[in-house]
Amino acid sequence: MQFKEVVGHQEIKEKLIFTIKENRVSHAQLFLGPEGSGNLALAIAYAQYISCENKLENDSCGVCPSCLKFKKLVHPDLHFVFPVATSKTIKKDPVSDDYIAQWRESILENPYFNQNKWYETIDVENKQGIISKNESYEILKKLNLKTFESEYKIMIIWLPEKMNAFAANKLLKLIEEPPAKTLFLLVSENSEQMLPTILSRTQLFKIPKVDKVSMHTNLCDNFGLSPEEAEDITHLANGNYFEAQNLINSVDEENFNFEQFTSLMRFSYQRKVLELIEWVDEISRVGREKQKNFLIYAIRLVRENFMLNLNEKKIVYLTQKEFGFSEKFSQFINNENVVQIYEVLNKAHADISMNAYNKIVFLDLALKIIKLIKK
Ligand SMILES: [Zn+2]
Numbered sequence: 001m002q003f004k005e006v007v008g009h010q011e012i013k014e015k016l017i018f019t020i021k022e023n024r025v026s027h028a029q030l031f032l033g034p035e036g037s038g039n040l041a042l043a044i045a046y047a048q049y050i051s052c053e054n055k056l057e058n059d060s061c062g063v064c065p066s067c068l069k070f071k072k073l074v075h076p077d078l079h080f081v082f083p084v085a086t087s088k089t090i091k092k093d094p095v096s097d098d099y100i101a102q103w104r105e106s107i108l109e110n111p112y113f114n115q116n117k118w119y120e121t122i123d124v125e126n127k128q129g130i131i132s133k134n135e136s137y138e139i140l141k142k143l144n145l146k147t148f149e150s151e152y153k154i155m156i157i158w159l160p161e162k163m164n165a166f167a168a169n170k171l172l173k174l175i176e177e178p179p180a181k182t183l184f185l186l187v188s189e190n191s192e193q194m195l196p197t198i199l200s201r202t203q204l205f206k207i208p209k210v211d212k213v214s215m216h217t218n219l220c221d222n223f224g225l226s227p228e229e230a231e232d233i234t235h236l237a238n239g240n241y242f243e244a245q246n247l248i249n250s251v252d253e254e255n256f257n258f259e260q261f262t263s264l265m266r267f268s269y270q271r272k273v274l275e276l277i278e279w280v281d282e283i284s285r286v287g288r289e290k291q292k293n294f295l296i297y298a299i300r301l302v303r304e305n306f307m308l309n310l311n312e313k314k315i316v317y318l319t320q321k322e323f324g325f326s327e328k329f330s331q332f333i334n335n336e337n338v339v340q341i342y343e344v345l346n347k348a349h350a351d352i353s354m355n356a357y358n359k360i361v362f363l364d365l366a367l368k369i370i371k372l373i374k375k
Helices: 010-021 039-051 065-071 096-109 115-121 133-144 165-176 212-223 227-237 241-269 273-285 288-309 320-332 338-353 358-372
Strands: 028-032 078-081 153-158 182-188 203-206
Touching: 010 039, 010 203, 028 039, 039 065, 039 153, 039 182, 078 096, 078 133, 096 115, 096 133, 133 153, 133 165, 165 182, 212 227, 212 241, 227 241, 241 273, 241 288, 241 320, 241 358, 273 288, 273 358, 288 320, 288 338, 288 358, 338 358
Parallel strands: 028 182, 028 203, 078 153, 153 182
Antiparallel strands: none
């Protein structure tokens, strides 16, 4: 990751580059910033810059052998530590390396994520991750390795506040008596949960929220939003770039759900079976979470249309676009079929949640809706 890929924070980037130019790279540094600030992205960009064999004035070169390895996060002198928990695949004593493939993939896809998103990715259900005693042994092992290619071994520790007491004390010892040519970059969201003795031995870089101008420009350039749309999202995201992306996705998801719902219902009351089969193919291709969200959306819209049909306009919650469709469609949702439609949508949701074969679930759903929606 290069500095130019990190949204905003021009001043901090300059400060970080300055530490290298002045040869004042501290062996333990703390990148402290709120969720969505880009503190992890900055730490990685900094590590890449340090290792780059052909440093440019303001950024790493992006093309030297070291940068190419950083691009895939596979540089042998770059190590990651992050909170983990047990999962269906890792049942006992989990450590970061057990999840390193998912970790790399997550960052390469989008280095702005939060704890919950990470725990979802590694599928640890509702458990909270920690950095454990076992992990501290792994850290020691890695630091005993000689450097392979770079001047420095760099260890990026994401959320050091998740260390248990044992691991935190081990880290403290390492920071007090650091192995030669080793850098610790601690990326934290909450320094209050860290040992004060660790804090006092690290050089602090406070990473603020992403500033409004950088956020706005980025949303227009990278997501093709109009200035007005970007303005809304910038305001709502409040400097959290992870949240900004979620907001954009939720708008996309609403549109997707609306289109899928209107297609399913239109084809059903027009008795267009071939088109319905195509619809089944299409919805079967998206991820399971998206399918579940669609079904929840469909349940809501059926309810709203039923209310509309009963002429209970004052308790109908529809967007303008949804209302435009529902004005005509609501006549199809009535006392005769509303309960059954609810039931088939709920059943489909339960089946998808239980990992049933999605094509069969949606085909079954479509055929039942055809029967239930009568002219
Ligand atoms: Zn380079």
